[in-house]
Amino acid sequence: MAAHIHILGISGSLRAGSLNTALLRNAQAMLPQDTSLEIADLSGIPLFNQDHEHDPPAAVHEFKAKISGADALLFAVPEYNYSIPGVLKNAIDWASRPVATQPFNNKPAAIAGAGGRFGTVRAQLHFRQIATYLNMQLLQKPELMIPLAHQKFDANGVLTDQEARDQLRTLVDALVAWARRWR
Numbered sequence: 327m328a329a330h331i332h333i334l335g336i337s338g339s340l341r342a343g344s345l346n347t348a349l350l351r352n353a354q355a356m357l358p359q360d361t362s363l364e365i366a367d368l369s370g371i372p373l374f375n376q377d378h379e380h381d382p383p384a385a386v387h388e389f390k391a392k393i394s395g396a397d398a399l400l401f402a403v404p405e406y407n408y409s410i411p412g413v414l415k416n417a418i419d420w421a422s423r424p425v426a427t428q429p430f431n432n433k434p435a436a437i438a439g440a441g442g443r444f445g446t447v448r449a450q451l452h453f454r455q456i457a458t459y460l461n462m463q464l465l466q467k468p469e470l471m472i473p474l475a476h477q478k479f480d481a482n483g484v485l486t487d488q489e490a491r492d493q494l495r496t497l498v499d500a501l502v503a504w505a506r507r508w509r
């Protein structure tokens with residue numbers, strides 16, 4: 327029997343109707359066997375203050391523990407002003423300190439994004455720069471950018487576009503295989 331793979335999903339949007347959080351929920355519904363996906367809650371994470379990097383607030387402590395305990399990370403990243411949202415950057419900044427023990431190091435990860443005309447391509451490029459510094463083991467391919475995402479989910483957040491669904495399933499399968507290689 328294959329070892330269980332636990333994925334932590336991290337959405338860059340706190341919006342109740344977030345399409346990126348919805349993307350993670352759709353991924354939860356198409357997991358391969360022996361795989362689980364939990365969605366992190368970033369809403370309680372305060373603004374980063376380096377004075378507290380050694381004694382972070384409880385929400386940060388919990389977030390870091392979830393990253394450490396996960397076999398892989400799946401980021402769903404909206405594009406804000408051609409980059410990643412501050413909410414996500416702030417959470418990553420907290421988790422990245424102190425550097426010597428930061429939990430992203432060597433963590434298998436993948437990125438996806440639901441956005442406008444270009445499907446978050448610019449935000450994803452910025453994210454890849456951050457992931458490089460943090461030494462995440464970020465899948466290069468497949469890429470998953472969902473352009474005109476507001477047309478591709480129904481009112482319940484179900485991803486209805488078949489091409490996007492197939493791409494999401496392929497990405498999740500690739501991430502699980504990647505995580506197994508890193509175990």
Ligand SMILES: Cc1cc2nc3c(=O)[nH]c(=O)nc-3n(C[C@H](O)[C@H](O)[C@H](O)COP(=O)(O)O)c2cc1C
Nearest residue numbers: 339341344345346347404405406407408441442443
């Ligand atoms: C502050 C802000 C900046 C945005 N900047 C961009 C952008 O640069 N490019 C883009 O395609 N969409 C941009 N958008 C649109 C969002 O990507 C879009 O609303 C997306 O659905 C947000 O993700 P969510 O549904 O997960 O909340 C922006 C939205 C906000 C609120």
